[in-house]
Amino acid sequence: AQSVTQLGSHVSVSEGALVLLRCNYSSSVPPYLFWYVQYPNQGLQLLLKYTSAATLVKGINGFEAEFKKSETSFHLTKPSAHMSDAAEYFCAVTSNSGYSTLTFGKGTMLLVSP
Amino acid sequence: DSGVTQTPKHLITATGQRVTLRCSPRSGDLSVYWYQQSLDQGLQFLIQYYNGEERAKGNILERFSAQQFPDLHSELNLSSLELGDSALYFCASSVGTVNYNEQFFGPGTRLTVL
Numbered sequence: 001a002q003s004v005t006q007l008g009s010h011v012s013v014s015e016g017a018l019v020l021l022r023c024n025y026s027s028s029v030p031p032y033l034f035w036y037v038q039y040p041n042q043g044l045q046l047l048l049k050y051t052s053a054a055t056l057v058k059g060i061n062g063f064e065a066e067f068k069k070s071e072t073s074f075h076l077t078k079p080s081a082h083m084s085d086a087a088e089y090f091c092a093v094t095s096n097s098g099y100s101t102l103t104f105g106k107g108t109m110l111l112v113s114p
Numbered sequence: 115d116s117g118v119t120q121t122p123k124h125l126i127t128a129t130g131q132r133v134t135l136r137c138s139p140r141s142g143d144l145s146v147y148w149y150q151q152s153l154d155q156g157l158q159f160l161i162q163y164y165n166g167e168e169r170a171k172g173n174i175l176e177r178f179s180a181q182q183f184p185d186l187h188s189e190l191n192l193s194s195l196e197l198g199d200s201a202l203y204f205c206a207s208s209v210g211t212v213n214y215n216e217q218f219f220g221p222g223t224r225l226t227v228l
Contacts, residue, residue, distance in 0.1 A: 032213055032214045036219075041221075042221060043116060043118070043204060043219035043220050043221045043222055044204070044206075044219040045116070045219070046216050046217075046218075049214065049216065051214040090157065094213040094214065095213060099162075099169075099170050099211075099213060100145065100162070100170075100208065100210075100211050100212060100213040100214075100215055100217075101147060101159045101162055101170050101172060102147075102149075102157075102159060102217060103159065104156060104157040104158075105156075106156045107156065107157070
């Protein structure tokens with residue numbers, strides 16, 4: 001079964017600092033990978049997705065992620081954190097057997113301090 | 115606004131009771147997914163429907179059932195409720211069943227079982 005592991009349940013950064021949220025996947029075949037963001041009391045919103053077209057994927061709000069097959073990783077980065085980035089971030093994977101259901105990591109809460 | 119609507123927003127009920135959660139997908143989307151988000155289990159896929167037919171099943175309890183109607187809205191029925199069923203229930207929709215399709219999430223229904 002596909003799975004993703006997010007390292008760090010909480011990450012704290014200062015405003016303007018680099019944001020790095022880690023995600024590793026387990027799959028013998030490169031899957032489709034997603035990053036979703038959840039703001040307080042809201043549903044999930046897609047930030048970006050990897051579908052094998054390009055290893056460096058750019059998303060909304062200045063976020064990007066790089067797919068590294070050798071490291072089975074799909075880490076999310078943003079060069080400069082903004083207070084509005086404070087939220088919970090979820091890495092997710094879909095099955096490469098044809099099903100489109102998402103398997104989520106446990107999530108990483110990003111805290112941004114002024 | 116994702117275009118996916120869920121009602122009710124909040125639901126408080128007692129153990130042993132039955133509730134129905136409703137979801138209307140984005141216009142044009144044929145797939146509906148149900149996910150459960152709880153503190154101990156995280157985000158888990160429950161069930162997927164595509165154009166009225168059950169497409170995939172995840173960690174859904176036998177006490178839970180769902181259906182998708184001809185107008186494509188979906189309902190999730192939870193019966194014989196237990197304290198542990200307290201969670202946030204999300205509905206998501208996508209155009210089809212391709213595993214790289216973006217899923218659009220509703221705002222969720224928060225269920226509290228007392």
